[in-house]
């Protein structure tokens with residue numbers, strides 16, 4: 024497989040580990056740090072591809088497990104892969120399903136060969152080997168594929184973490200060897216539970232195999248924030264400096280700022296879209312719970328400093344009215360705003376790193392907030 028890294032380091036903060044880079048894929052080059060909206064089932068919920076481009080989304084996520092179960096990767100292949108199927112012509116990253124299979128608990132049986140599980144939809148017996156997970160993602164046409172891993176739950180004892188991390192490394196090698204020569208990128212996933220030494224060992228094993236980028240998995244799985252930060256601080260800069268670093272499933276706006284501070288390049292999280300549908304909106308001053316009665320006659324936009332379509336055209340009173348009536352437009356307008364907030368936050372961090380003023384940016388980011396996000 025290609026040994027030249029598709030990631031280029033463009034700049035680093037002189038005061039911390041924050042870095043600015045770009046990642047070249049078959050469907051274009053991504054400026055990092057970057058937030059990736061989650062589109063598990065081949066759609067970022069309530070958003071059209073045009074909405075996504077307007078809010079600045081560079082790359083979106085899909086999920087192998089879910090798409091493999093329904094509608095199936097062969098159908099999607101026939102429709103031009105995920106790009107053709109969902110009318111998205113920019114990069115797509117697909118997660119391998121390691122997390123979903125781990126979430127199935129007793130519904131999944133993990134062996135050396137792979138993961139046997141029952142469909143959460145109709146109970147059908149299914150199986151995903153590391154090779155199969157790669158072939159499904161090749162059929163989906165993902166620009167960035169993820170190795171099939173076993174995500175370690177929190178808490179997990181050291182012996183359990185050792186076993187799962189070793190299996191993940193053996194599966195990673197099989198994934199790398201199963202790849203066809205399509206130019207699609209493959210990232211390895213670092214496990215190791217909450218044991219920094221196991222994580223550093225896992226990094227060495229994955230770097231030995233050689234991947235196009237490296238993800239920190241097994242975090243944001245219910246551990247205390249301080250523990251996630253401890254793992255980040257102990258491992259992020261043990262990842263190869265000339266490869267992209269992806270922190271899976273993270274996080275709140277604060278998590279993104281702290282992740283960039285620790286040298287992470289890529290993030291994904293369902294929070295902006297899921298919270299949008301629950302009426303929890305992110306603003307530069309902190310969160311707005313739109314159903315609160317205090318917004319009933321509030322003529323102001325969600326965020327006076329925001330330039331998104333929602334903030335340019337609608338009042339808090341109207342957004343509250345839509346949400347209270349469970350109007351479909353509520354989910355669309357709220358999702359546009361929250362994803363615009365996340366993508367704009369990332370663009371501001373890219374600029375701050377470029378101008379070597381990231382710590383100032385980080386201080387100002389916290390000063391502005393009237394209350395921390397959940």
Ligand SMILES: CNc1nc2c(CC[C@H]3O[C@@H](OC)[C@H](O)[C@@H]3OC)c3nc(N)[nH]c(=O)c3cc2[nH]1
Nearest residue numbers: 063084086118121122174240241242243271272
């Ligand atoms: C939320 N916290 C979190 N997410 C995580 C995900 C993505 C979830 C996947 O599931 C859906 O989001 C819930 C999305 O589909 C996402 O991939 C696109 C992980 N994926 C893998 N393969 N391995 C991990 O160790 C892992 C850890 C996570 N921690």
